[in-house]
Amino acid sequence: MSERAYQSLWVASHGTLQELLGGEQALLEAVPGRERQAFRYRLAVLYLRYLGLLRRFDAIYDQMVQPQKRLLVRRLLDSVAGRVLELKDELVRVDLCETHCLEHVLQDLMLTPADLEVPIPKYFQLEQSSVVKERQQKLAEILSRMEVTQESPPGMPRTQAVILVQTMERARQGRLRAAFMREIRREEDRDRKVWEDTGPKFSQDEAAVVIQKVWKGHVQRRRTQQDRRAEMEFIGMLPASSQAEHLGILQKATLWEENRRALQKEMEEEFQAAKVKARETVAETEGPIMKEAMREQIRQWFIECRAVTGRFPDYPDESLGGSCVIFADKTPEQVKMELEMPQESKMKAKETSKEKDQERKKRKENKVKKREVDTELKVLPSKFIPGITAGHQEYTNMWENRNESKHPSQSFDPEILRKEKQKELEVEIRVQVDELMRQELKNLRLAVDREDERPLKTPKKKPAKKTGKKKKKEKDLTSDRSLDSLYEELVVSGLLKKSDRVALKDYVGDCLYLGSTLMLANKLPMPSLFDVRQNMALYGVLRLGSADIHSLAPLIRSILLVGPSGTGKKMLVHAVCTETGANLFDLSPGNLKNKYLGKSAAQMMMHMVFKVARLLQPSVIWIGDAEKTFYRKIPKEESRMDPKRIKKDLGKAMRLLGPGDRVMLIGTTGRPQLAEMRGLCQLYQRILFVPRPDYNSRYVLWRHLIEARTQVTPSLDLSALARVSDGYTAGYIRKATQVVLTDRRLLLLPRWPLGASEFLGQLAKLDPVYYEEEETLKDWYFKTPLAKKNMKVSKEQLQAEEAKLAKEKKKK
Numbered sequence: 001m002s003e004r005a006y007q008s009l010w011v012a013s014h015g016t017l018q019e020l021l022g023g024e025q026a027l028l029e030a031v032p033g034r035e036r037q038a039f040r041y042r043l044a045v046l047y048l049r050y051l052g053l054l055r056r057f058d059a060i061y062d063q064m065v066q067p068q069k070r071l072l073v074r075r076l077l078d079s080v081a082g083r084v085l086e087l088k089d090e091l092v093r094v095d096l097c098e099t100h101c102l103e104h105v106l107q108d109l110m111l112t113p114a115d116l117e118v119p120i121p122k123y124f125q126l127e128q129s130s131v132v133k134e135r136q137q138k139l140a141e142i143l144s145r146m147e148v149t150q151e152s153p154p155g156m157p158r159t160q161a162v163i164l165v166q167t168m169e170r171a172r173q174g175r176l177r178a179a180f181m182r183e184i185r186r187e188e189d190r191d192r193k194v195w196e197d198t199g200p201k202f203s204q205d206e207a208a209v210v211i212q213k214v215w216k217g218h219v220q221r222r223r224t225q226q227d228r229r230a231e232m233e234f235i236g237m238l239p240a241s242s243q244a245e246h247l248g249i250l251q252k253a254t255l256w257e258e259n260r261r262a263l264q265k266e267m268e269e270e271f272q273a274a275k276v277k278a279r280e281t282v283a284e285t286e287g288p289i290m291k292e293a294m295r296e297q298i299r300q301w302f303i304e305c306r307a308v309t310g311r312f313p314d315y316p317d318e319s320l321g322g323s324c325v326i327f328a329d330k331t332p333e334q335v336k337m338e339l340e341m342p343q344e345s346k347m348k349a350k351e352t353s354k355e356k357d358q359e360r361k362k363r364k365e366n367k368v369k370k371r372e373v374d375t376e377l378k379v380l381p382s383k384f385i386p387g388i389t390a391g392h393q394e395y396t397n398m399w400e401n402r403n404e405s406k407h408p409s410q411s412f413d414p415e416i417l418r419k420e421k422q423k424e425l426e427v428e429i430r431v432q433v434d435e436l437m438r439q440e441l442k443n444l445r446l447a448v449d450r451e452d453e454r455p456l457k458t459p460k461k462k463p464a465k466k467t468g469k470k471k472k473k474e475k476d477l478t479s480d481r482s483l484d485s486l487y488e489e490l491v492v493s494g495l496l497k498k499s500d501r502v503a504l505k506d507y508v509g510d511c512l513y514l515g516s517t518l519m520l521a522n523k524l525p526m527p528s529l530f531d532v533r534q535n536m537a538l539y540g541v542l543r544l545g546s547a548d549i550h551s552l553a554p555l556i557r558s559i560l561l562v563g564p565s566g567t568g569k570k571m572l573v574h575a576v577c578t579e580t581g582a583n584l585f586d587l588s589p590g591n592l593k594n595k596y597l598g599k600s601a602a603q604m605m606m607h608m609v610f611k612v613a614r615l616l617q618p619s620v621i622w623i624g625d626a627e628k629t630f631y632r633k634i635p636k637e638e639s640r641m642d643p644k645r646i647k648k649d650l651g652k653a654m655r656l657l658g659p660g661d662r663v664m665l666i667g668t669t670g671r672p673q674l675a676e677m678r679g680l681c682q683l684y685q686r687i688l689f690v691p692r693p694d695y696n697s698r699y700v701l702w703r704h705l706i707e708a709r710t711q712v713t714p715s716l717d718l719s720a721l722a723r724v725s726d727g728y729t730a731g732y733i734r735k736a737t738q739v740v741l742t743d744r745r746l747l748l749l750p751r752w753p754l755g756a757s758e759f760l761g762q763l764a765k766l767d768p769v770y771y772e773e774e775e776t777l778k779d780w781y782f783k784t785p786l787a788k789k790n791m792k793v794s795k796e797q798l799q800a801e802e803a804k805l806a807k808e809k810k811k812k
Helices: 003-027 033-063 067-095 103-108 123-146 158-198 204-234 243-285 287-309 332-339 343-369 385-399 414-449 483-492 515-520 529-545 547-552 569-580 599-615 626-630 647-655 677-683 695-707 718-724 730-740 743-747 757-764 771-781 785-811
Strands: 558-562 583-586 619-624 663-669 686-689
Touching: 003 033, 003 067, 003 385, 033 067, 033 103, 033 243, 067 243, 067 385, 067 529, 067 547, 103 515, 123 483, 123 569, 243 287, 243 414, 287 414, 483 599, 529 547, 529 558, 529 569, 529 663, 529 686, 558 569, 558 771, 569 583, 569 619, 569 663, 583 599, 599 619, 599 647, 599 663, 619 626, 626 647, 626 663, 626 677, 647 677, 686 771, 695 718, 695 730, 718 757, 730 757
Parallel strands: 558 663, 558 686, 583 619, 619 663
Antiparallel strands: none
16 A cells, blocks of 8 residues: 555544444443333443454554554554554443344444454554563573583484484385375276276277267366356455465565665654654744743732732742643633632632532432442543543644645654744743742732742642552662563573464364343353453453553453363463563463462462553563462362462552553463452452363464365365364364374375365374363353343343333233
8 A cells, every 4th residue: 555545544444433432422321220221222332343443543643654653553553552552341231241142233333353453553562572572591501501511321322313313214214104095006006907807898899989078078167167266266255276476475575664764764764853853943943032021920819919909919829830820821810819719708609519419419319229230331532542632633624624735755844843843942931931930929029019929829739538548659679680680590490481383373263153142131151262362362461461451441460261171271372472572471370380488488489470461561470270379279289379368469460550651460270160259350350261272263363274285175174173173172282283294295285185074083193172061161250240230130021021011011
C-alpha cells in the first residue's frame, strides 16, 4: 500500500471512530436486567467494531511515515486497545463467562470469524527488539560462565568414534535400502506372473487401439484437472501450486514493509533534530515578546482590580494555576470571588454534600434490600474514552482539512511544530513571570497602599478518607545489592529462564460455531482453542505490551490455565513472553526442589523474583503444576519437596502489584481438583479452561502442520483424520506429524502420495485424553465462582420463562 492508501484508511478510521463515540452515550444509560440480551448485543457490536478499528490503527501506525501523524495514531492505538479490554471485561460481567458466542452479531455486521481475531500491535516487538537482544546476550554470558569444562573420559579418539558412528549408520541405511528394493522386486514378479496367467491376449492392432484409448483418456483427464485447479487457484479456493511464486510475493511484501520502517526511522531522526532547533528559535525570537506581553497583561489586571475593589488583589497560588486564572476569560470581580470564597458558602457546600451522602446511602440500602432478577445493567465509566475523544478532536482540528498534496515527501510540518513549541515555551515563561509579578505586587502594595504583604489564602487540603487497612510498604531485603547481582543469582539458580520463541498465532485452532445455539438452550459452552488464544491475547499480551495501556486498563494480575496435558498451556506462556519481550521466571514446585530451603530463604527468594520482575518489566512469573502450591493433602512422595512453602509469600507479593507494574502470574495445571478451591480462586483472577480440540480445530491443525512441511494433496483425507483423532490433544497430533513427515518420506512423495492411514499408526501408540478425565476437569470448572454465578442466573431465567408460560396458559 502507498502513503495515499494509508491516508485514506486513516480518514475512514476516524469516520468509524466518530460513529462509535456517538454509540458510547447509549451504553451509559441503565438497562433493566430483563433486557440483558439487548444490552449484551450492543456491547458485542461495540466490541467487534473497536477490534476492527484496532486492526486499522495498527496497520496505519506500522506503515505511515509522517512523524507528527504517527504520534497521534500511537495515542489512538493505545486508547482503542484499552477500550477493547474494558469492553471485554463488560462482556464477562454480562455473560458471566470467558467465552462469548458472537455468531449472530457477526452475521448482522456482515463480518467473518477472522474479524474476531485480536490484533497484536507490531510495535510491541519492534520497540522491545534491542532490549530483548541485550537481555539474551547477558543471559548467554551468565550461562556460559556456569558451564564447567569437564575432561573427557578415557576412551577412543574423537575421529575414530565419528568414523565408527558413520560406518554403523551407513550399514543401517544399506539394510533398509536392500529390504525396500527386495519388496519392490517381489511386487514386480507377482504382477508379471498374474499378467502372464490371466492377462488377455490381443492382436497387434487391437493392443495399439487400447493403448491409444487409455493414453488419450489420461491426457484429457489431466488437462481437465489442471484447468479445474487453475480456476480454483484464481478464485482463491486453493493455494498456489508454485510455492516459489507464493514465497516471492511474500518476500516482496516484507521487503516493502522493511523499507517503509527504515524511512520511518529517517523521518523520526529528522523530526527530533528539528524539535531541538525549533525550541531554540522560538525561545530566541518570541520568548522576550511573550514575557513582556504577560507582564503587561498582569499589570493591567492589577489596575482593574484596584479600580473595582479599592485594593490590589491577592496573586493566585501555584496550586490554582498561577496567572492562568488571570488569563481566562473572566472579569476582575469573578477572579476575586474565586480567590476569596466566603466561609458561608463553604459551610453550605459541606452541608449539601452531607445530605447527598445520606441520600446515596439510603439508595444503596434500598437497592441491597430489593435484590431481584431485574437488576440494572450499566457500563462502568471508561478511562480511555477521554483520550480517544481528545485524539479525534485533534485530528479534526489539525489534520482533517489539511492539503496533503503540499507535502508529498511526508516529512514533518514546521508550522505545527512551531505552534507546539510556542505552547511549551509559554508554560515555562509563565512560571518565571509569576515569580517576578508576585514581587512586583508586593512592591506596589508597599509603595501605594503602605501595606505589608498579606498572607496568601491557599486552599486547605482535605485529609484523605481512611478506607480499610493501610497497605504496608514492602521492606527491601536486598537494598545493599545491585540489580545485576540479583539477576545473575536468579539465572544461576534456574529461576529466570530463556523463553522459547513461539508466536501466539502458532497456537492454531478454529472458532466454536454452535456456541449461540448452546446458549439459547441455557448450556454453558466450552471454549474452543480459538477462544483460548483470544483470551490470552487480551489478558496477557495487550496488557503487558504497553505501559500506557496497562496503567489505565482493568487490572489483571494473574491467569490460571486449566486443561489436560498436551493442550498447549506451556506454549501459551512462552507465546506471551515472545509477543511482549517479557522475562520468564519459573516458580514451579518441581523447579524449586532443593532451592532456598527454609522460611526466611523462601521469603528472600520471592522478594528477589518480584523485585527483578518489577525493575525489568514486562515480566511473566510461571507456576507449572499450580495445584501443588494449594494441595489439600500433600502426597508422601512430595512431602520433602514442601510445595506449599511459597503460598503465603506469593499471595503477599501479588497484592503489592499495582497498575504500573507490568508483572503477570500465569499458572498451569492439569489436576486442579487436588487443590483447595478457595485459595486457588483467590490467587488467580482469571481461570481459563483449555479443552482438547474439537473437530474444527483438529481439521485446521492437521492442515497447518502438514502444509508447514509439504502441500496437501487430494489423496489425503483431512476430514477423516480430524474425525479419527478425536480425543487426541494438539501436542499428540504434532508428534504424529513429526514422526511421519521425515525428510526421507518427503523425498518419496512424488512416487508415493501421502495417505491418512500413515498417521493412524503413530496416533495408536499415544494415549488420548479420555472422556472421564475431561469431565472431571469440567466438573471442577463449573464450581469456580464465575461459573457458579452463570449457573445461578441461567436458573433464574429458566424460572422466569416457566412463570411466563404458566401465565399464558392460564389466560388461554
